[in-house]
Each structure stands twice: as structure tokens, then as C-alpha cells.
Amino acid sequence: MAQSKKKDSAPPTVQYFAAVLRLLRERAGLTQDELGALMNYTGSAVSAVETCAKPPTDEFIDAAEKALDAGGLLRSAIKYLRLERYPVYFQGFVQLEQEAAAVSSYCTQVIDGLLQTKDYARALLKSAYPPFEEEELEQLVEARIDRRALLTRKPMALIHTIIDEAALRREIGGSEVTRAQLRHLIEYAQLPNVTIQVMPLSRAEHAGLLGPMKLIETPDAATLGYMESNGESTLVSKPDRVSPLARRYAMMRTQALGPEESQNFIEQLMGER
Known part of the structure; x- marks a missing residue:
């Protein structure tokens, strides 16, 4: 139930990427652990992206693109996923x-x-009120960089x-x-x-x-x-x-x-x- 709520509350582009990743993985006949091994990630990291528990990083997307030979389908999402890291x-x-x-x-x-440097951006964003959760804060810092x-x-x-x-x-x-x-x-x-x-x-x-x-x-x-x-x-x-x-x-x-x-x-x- 908790995973379902997390997925429903994720931004649309994150949900779409998760669905496409899962579809490509299943078509390749791979489990999450097997795909993770090809990407040098854990199976739980793949699961976190597929359930929208965590948005994919650029590095994760590149690794999945290569492992699944996705023909640019996954990498093309980077631009749009980056946008969703910013406030609306x-x-x-x-x-x-x-x-x-x-x-x-x-x-x-x-x-x-x-x-801005990363340290300056982090300190500035930490001053926000109401404060950001740590994970959201780091996503905002990376987005700014x-x-x-x-x-x-x-x-x-x-x-x-x-x-x-x-x-x-x-x-x-x-x-x-x-x-x-x-x-x-x-x-x-x-x-x-x-x-x-x-x-x-x-x-x-x-x-x-x-x-x-x-x-x-x-x-x-x-x-x-x-x-x-x-x-x-x-x-x-x-x-x-x-x-x-x-x-x-x-x-x-x-x-x-x-x-x-x-x-x-x-x-x-x-x-x-």
C-alpha cells in the first residue's frame, strides 16, 4: 500500500519512466536483480525506480539504457526528468x-x-521554511547544479x-x-x-x-x-x-x-x- 501511494504521488514523468523501464526489463526476460547486476546496481535500486520510491539519476538512466539496449528511449527522458526536480x-x-x-x-x-557552488546552494536551500526533507533537498541541489x-x-x-x-x-x-x-x-x-x-x-x-x-x-x-x-x-x-x-x-x-x-x-x- 505504501509503495502504491508513493507511485501515485510521483511526478508524471517519473511514473512514465518507471513503467517504460519495467516493460523493457520484462521484455528482455530479466529480473530486477539481473538487470541491476548488468548495470552495476542492486536489484533493490532497480525496484526503487520502478516503484517510484526514488527518481532515477542521470547515471542510472545511462546504465539502464546500455544494459537494455534501449535505442535512446530511456536516455531521451533525462531532459524531462531534470525539469521535474525543480519547483513547479x-x-x-x-x-x-x-x-x-x-x-x-x-x-x-x-x-x-x-x-552557485554546490555548498552555497545547499546552505541556501537549507534556509528555506518550511524546511525540505533531506532527500528533496539533495535533489534540489543537484537540479540547481x-x-x-x-x-x-x-x-x-x-x-x-x-x-x-x-x-x-x-x-x-x-x-x-x-x-x-x-x-x-x-x-x-x-x-x-x-x-x-x-x-x-x-x-x-x-x-x-x-x-x-x-x-x-x-x-x-x-x-x-x-x-x-x-x-x-x-x-x-x-x-x-x-x-x-x-x-x-x-x-x-x-x-x-x-x-x-x-x-x-x-x-x-x-x-x-
Whole structure:
């Protein structure tokens, strides 16, 4: 009964993958233990996926794909299973983000999820209230880290972020985690497609005081705006509403420190820890 409830409450894509995996396994005439042995997994691990007790990892899917010679059927589910690791309100944005030609963001409280280290992301997600269960927390951390594939994707996507100084100074996870995160930003700033600017606290009045935002340029050259707060999100697609956001962001770029100044600023903050 408990397994049935778990299966019924699992996301639709997880349920579908479980059904296809079981069908392919049975057609191959394999038990769960036998399939697990071919995959270097236990039979109980296969059972956990088939009963939706645990969602499959990318590594599990690759192993099952090879063991069952599935012709891409199982591996094709990875994209959709990854989406279901995110909160519902964020799933649509992630899909747009991963297909984007360019992503621009302004961050006020925390560093952009695309540029977070695993330790920083975990500490940040641990601060959520109501708190996540440990298994859900780890799934959310992995999902956030998966987004970084955009940074090295081909064709190359252009990434620009403006980070408020307050977000850089906030010690999410403590001084060591924050220091590693700052070092991470400097490393990412060396990539040819990533530009990082800092909005210093000394710039008391600037165009970003209305709050954080993101702009996405789609492959067909359309621009979309995205904002979120307290588990709610807004996607802006009408040109007459996107235009003020784009102009505001352009002004912020002129008001923030330049890329080289920003890197020096982040290095200085690292030295303070």
C-alpha cells in the first residue's frame, strides 16, 4: 500500500519512466536483480525506480539504457526528468533558460543560481521554511547544479549578471563556503561568454532598486523578462512590458562596476575573510 501511494504521488514523468523501464526489463526476460547486476546496481535500486520510491539519476538512466539496449528511449527522458526536480513555478523558466541565446540577471539577496557552488546552494536551500526533507533537498541541489550546463553549452550562450554587493557580503553557509563561492565567481568570469559586474553599496541610487530580475534572449531573438518572489514567478513576454525591463537593465550595466573592477572587488572581499 505504501509503495502504491508513493507511485501515485510521483511526478508524471517519473511514473512514465518507471513503467517504460519495467516493460523493457520484462521484455528482455530479466529480473530486477539481473538487470541491476548488468548495470552495476542492486536489484533493490532497480525496484526503487520502478516503484517510484526514488527518481532515477542521470547515471542510472545511462546504465539502464546500455544494459537494455534501449535505442535512446530511456536516455531521451533525462531532459524531462531534470525539469521535474525543480519547483513547479520554476520549471517553465528553466526550459527557456537552457535553450536561451543569452541570459542576463540582476541579483540583490543571493548569487544567481547558475553561478552557485554546490555548498552555497545547499546552505541556501537549507534556509528555506518550511524546511525540505533531506532527500528533496539533495535533489534540489543537484537540479540547481545541472543548470550550469548552460555555461559550457554549444552553441555558446552569453551570460551576464550584476550582483549587488550585499549578496556578495552575505555569508551563506559561513565564511569558508562564501569564500569558495567568491573564488568560483572569479573563475567563471574568465570564461569568454560570462560577464560579472558588481553593484556597489556606494551606488546608493540606481535603476535596480525595484528588485531582482532576469532577461532571456530566445534563439529566435525575442526577449523575455522573468521575476520571482516568495515561491511565485512572473514571465513577461509582451514587448511593451519587456522594453522597460531591458532599458532598466541597460542602465544598471552603466551604473555597476566594470568587469575588471568587479573582479578586483570580489578578490578584495575574499581577502577580508
